[in-house]
Amino acid sequence: MNKLLLKLAITATAGSLLSSNPVVAQPSPITSKTARVQITQGPEIELSKESLTIITWTSTNPGGTDEHFGVVHYGTDPNSLTETAKSHIRLNPSHSSTVFRVRLDDLKPGTTYYYTVGSMGSNGAADGTKSTIKQFTTTGEPQRAGR
């Protein structure tokens, strides 16, 4: 047990009274949000192995918060993309385009999935990317029903 506990327990009481916004250096510049974010390449499958799939696309730099997420909505029914995968990407304000890459773990082997892609800032606001529905099939033998 860390001997600092008592000392820091006192700190905890004081700490909760402090503002959550101490004056600090602002390390993450925020660039203006781009009016229309356009996909310039992809989306396409970067990698497809039995346990791991990575979907990638390039878009114009969406701006907004540097902390950003690539988002893939997917499912086995093109009319019902119920699953969501989200991966963290840090924007680079000096780049005019951004490569998004989203990791999908634990997909079923030998299965066709349908998906759309998009991106969002750290506050959840979508970048407004328009993406058509695409599909891919995972490698390996499909699992038989009932197994």
Next chain:
Amino acid sequence: MNFDENMSPFQNRACGFCHMPYAGFSGPIPSVNLTMVAYPGSFEFRAGKRTAQRYTYAPNFPVLNFNKTQQAFFGGNFWDSRATGYLLGSPDAEQAQHPPVDTQEHALPDTACIAFRLSTAVYRPLFETVWGTGSLDIKFPHETETICDTPGGASIFGTDTMPIKLTPEDRTIANNVFDHWGNSLDQFEASTDVSAFSSKFDEYLAFLAGVAGATNPMTPDEIAGYNLFKGKGNCNSCHLDGRSTAPTPPPPDGTAPNSTDTGVTASTAPLFTCFGSANLGLPLNPRDAIYYQNKPDFYGFTANPDGFGFRDLGLGSFLRGVAAPNPNSDWTQFAPTSDGQMQTSTARNVAMAPPACGSTEAPGPYFQKEFFHNGYIKSLKQLVHFYNTRDVYPFPVTSGHCPAGTIEKVNCWPMPEVKNNLDMTVGKLGLTDTEENQIVAFLQTLTDGFVTPYPDINTFTGTCTTCNPATDPNCSPSRQGNGSLIPTPPLPPCGSDICGVAPVPSPPIP
């Protein structure tokens, strides 16, 4: 104080034991860096779980804060940001207060032992000159010597964190001394003896700024590496380089390797970090000492009952109060989105090594360092290659089990220790082998001691590592350290004391 080994029960550990100048004040023993990663503590059958971080520029990290716009944490010290800086106003000062009473490190059983040892130090008059006459005047009970000679966590102490029974007034004085200890070490680390801003890159910045007498010290490969760092490598999205956000020639994909930097300075003293955290997906390193300390030691203390069920959740563990008390209960809710995240180190001095050993890279002679939080990566070449190809050569295996026909760290990367919140900014950068080497060359320009000599850089008394490429297939920057790889044993599930604490990781960690 940094080099005073009396600050430990067995008078054998100072901060400097794990943090020496010639490694940017990081891990100074090559054989430890190559194998067990964490440094043996005062009671030498114990060691921690992570690499010893560099002191250089640690004071520049802000007090840990949650940025509402970015929805992310910035600041603090330690890989998991648990030295927040809330109390002393400096994360670096608070960092210095952890190892002295960490059972795995100096292992003093009571923070008042620092005041006790200082009261008999040869430099006591200097301490009192700085912090005031009487600042060490404490009436210690006669058993204090015996207590401070026993490592913390010993079963005789039970759950008592203050076994030295002081009057309330003396306890306050002892606490103040402990704060002065942290403040003093912080000042040392912020001084030019440690954080020197004297690298080749700093000379380059002076040249760009037109400082009289400054010349361009960069070679073509180093400039190419820097352009890749800002461009295709995308390193400066997290390792902020302080240059303008309008470089030429114009994008679309950043700055070409052979372009000229005509940007302007955005930060006059760039620290090559955003002060944030990220989960880079490092594989579990089975040689890490922590996994093996799952039985009671001589003092009845068990450092890690989970054994190989330990998973390093980094910032997430701290936010749950598992690694250390979390001073802000508003933050606990963010633990699941912080699991696996480790602090973005400053890239400065990542390449610092004793000049007698040349560099950190085989074939050498070279100085073996340890990189990232768990020391899995053993060279700068492997570091850049990991960022470049983590998702090009992923295999669903643990370290030591790469398939036949592949070479671990070259064309086989074991799976991440923690898959949650994996950062996908890196993993497939499209760099060629030459471009990787150019980025390594650039990283080497961030080493202090170019403009002016770095104090105490020549204090390495060990032996530089050598190897023979003709007889040793692992004698290259790409494969150095591979001779020390061991098969990871079958992993038990993550211990419930780590992965079962609310709010639990989502998705669950196996």
